[in-house]
Amino acid sequence: MAILESRELRWQDEAACQRFAEALAQAPGLLLASIELHGSLGAGKTTLVRHLLRALGVEGRIKSPSYAVLESYDLTQGVASHFDFYRFDDPREWADAGFRDVFMAPGLKLSEWPEKAAGMLPPADLAIHLHTEDDDSRRVRLDAGTPLGLSLLKALEQQT
Numbered sequence: 001m002a003i004l005e006s007r008e009l010r011w012q013d014e015a016a017c018q019r020f021a022e023a024l025a026q027a028p029g030l031l032l033a034s035i036e037l038h039g040s041l042g043a044g045k046t047t048l049v050r051h052l053l054r055a056l057g058v059e060g061r062i063k064s065p066s067y068a069v070l071e072s073y074d075l076t077q078g079v080a081s082h083f084d085f086y087r088f089d090d091p092r093e094w095a096d097a098g099f100r101d102v103f104m105a106p107g108l109k110l111s112e113w114p115e116k117a118a119g120m121l122p123p124a125d126l127a128i129h130l131h132t133e134d135d136d137s138r139r140v141r142l143d144a145g146t147p148l149g150l151s152l153l154k155a156l157e158q159q160t
Contacts, residue, residue: 002123004150007157009140017044017138020156021051027155029148031078034109034122039130044138045112048128049082052110056080069097079107085116095120125149 011017024030037045050062058073064084073080081102103109103122114121126149129141144150 003143005144007142011138017048018051022055023159025055027152029151031108033125036114036124036127037112043130043132049110082110084112086113088116126152
């Protein structure tokens with residue numbers, strides 16, 4: 001992925017992750033974005049997605065798509081699709097499962113473990129890299145890969 005611009009953040013606790021998700025939910029164009037979430041097991045990828053979906057108005061249970069690979073949520077403004085490619089053994093599984101159609105349709109795409117579908121996913125508008133520090137805080141890098149990703153970064157700057 002070509003990186004147009006990056007930002008570094010530090011989340012001291014889960015409340016900081018929640019505030020970030022709430023700010024991101026307000027960003028114009030978010031519901032058209034493809035966002036990749038990178039990080040080791042337990043880094044907070046699913047937690048971030050849950051906070052973001054809550055901020056976008058999802059009620060009820062928000063399941064991790066670890067086994068189903070895809071969970072979709074109807075929003076008042078469109079659809080959010082949450083992918084977890086952790087269990088993929090071959091990137092071609094992405095095409096075989098029909099995910100190309102999902103990525104071509106309008107809506108927010110949130111992809112955990114995108115490297116497991118390497119070469120199959122369209123370029124991410126925004127890649128979020130989460131790193132757990134020794135004190136359990138998170139070091140976060142945001143990489144904008146498209147003009148939409150840049151606009152998301154700018155919107156986040158204005159909100160924080």
